[in-house]
Amino acid sequence: MAREIGDVILKMEGISLSFGGVKALTNISFDVREHEIRSIIGPNGAGKSSMLNVINGVYHPQEGQVTFRGEIRRDMEPHKAAKQGIARTFQNIALFKGMSVIDNIMTGRNLKMKCNVFHHALHWGKARAEEIEHRKKVEEVIDFLEIQNIRKTPVGRLPYGLQKRVELGRALAAEPSMMLLDEPMAGMNVEEKQDMCRFILDVNDQFGTTIVLIEHDMGVVMDISDRVVVLDYGKKIGDGVPDEVKNNPDVIAAYLGTSH
Numbered sequence: 001m002a003r004e005i006g007d008v009i010l011k012m013e014g015i016s017l018s019f020g021g022v023k024a025l026t027n028i029s030f031d032v033r034e035h036e037i038r039s040i041i042g043p044n045g046a047g048k049s050s051m052l053n054v055i056n057g058v059y060h061p062q063e064g065q066v067t068f069r070g071e072i073r074r075d076m077e078p079h080k081a082a083k084q085g086i087a088r089t090f091q092n093i094a095l096f097k098g099m100s101v102i103d104n105i106m107t108g109r110n111l112k113m114k115c116n117v118f119h120h121a122l123h124w125g126k127a128r129a130e131e132i133e134h135r136k137k138v139e140e141v142i143d144f145l146e147i148q149n150i151r152k153t154p155v156g157r158l159p160y161g162l163q164k165r166v167e168l169g170r171a172l173a174a175e176p177s178m179m180l181l182d183e184p185m186a187g188m189n190v191e192e193k194q195d196m197c198r199f200i201l202d203v204n205d206q207f208g209t210t211i212v213l214i215e216h217d218m219g220v221v222m223d224i225s226d227r228v229v230v231l232d233y234g235k236k237i238g239d240g241v242p243d244e245v246k247n248n249p250d251v252i253a254a255y256l257g258t259s260h
Contacts, residue, residue, distance in 0.1 A: 034210055058078055088182070101147060144202070145199060
């Protein structure tokens with residue numbers, strides 16, 4: 001069945017964020033629709049990661065409003081965002097390097113666990129049944145990402161591209177309705193980028209997961225995005241489908257370095 005883009009589920013309205021006297025974001029508004037791939041692009045220092053941090057509650061804007069699934073979210077915290085179905089990956093890989101692939105992905109199931117730490121330590125009764133169920137879900141993620149042969153390998157021994165795939169797996173293990181991906185292809189070679197693109201498209205298509213993506217590779221962005229919002233020096237300079245953005249004079253100027 002073909003993927004259908006749904007109604008707006010996330011609204012960012014008039015978002016402004018400052019650190020001391022430095023303005024990171026200035027009066028930015030855009031929305032995200034269910035099941036779409038929505039990319040945020042812009043030169044270094046444009047405010048892209050700051051915007052993701054506002055969405056999942058790491059930063060609280062001084063002005064503006066965030067609405068998720070019709071609910072205005074005030075004082076959102078990352079753990080609350082995770083409970084609401086928003087998962088996140090980071091520019092710098094944030095995995096437990098000494099732990100195996102399967103154990104790293106298992107940490108993505110923490111919010112789904114109902115038994116307490118004492119029961120899990122005893123590995124008894126409900127806790128045992130719960131862990132079996134969670135491990136089954138993790139194995140499904142491992143199969144989906146085609147990393148069965150490294151499932152017991154410590155993450156620190158893996159090449160960079162595979163570590164990025166494991167981080168995607170940990171986010172996916174939480175069964176999110178929305179994934180925030182912060183430069184998931186940074187530092188990858190062409191083959192690794194192709195693999196990551198395929199997995200992102202498959203996550204979006206097969207699970208119906210909404211994707212909000214920061215990416216510097218314009219070819220990738222234009223190929224996989226439904227809509228693109230462009231930031232420059234903390235301000236929005238473009239928003240629309242890839243062809244609109246690609247032909248926007250302000251966007252061309254920002255990327256060619258002629259706008260300032």
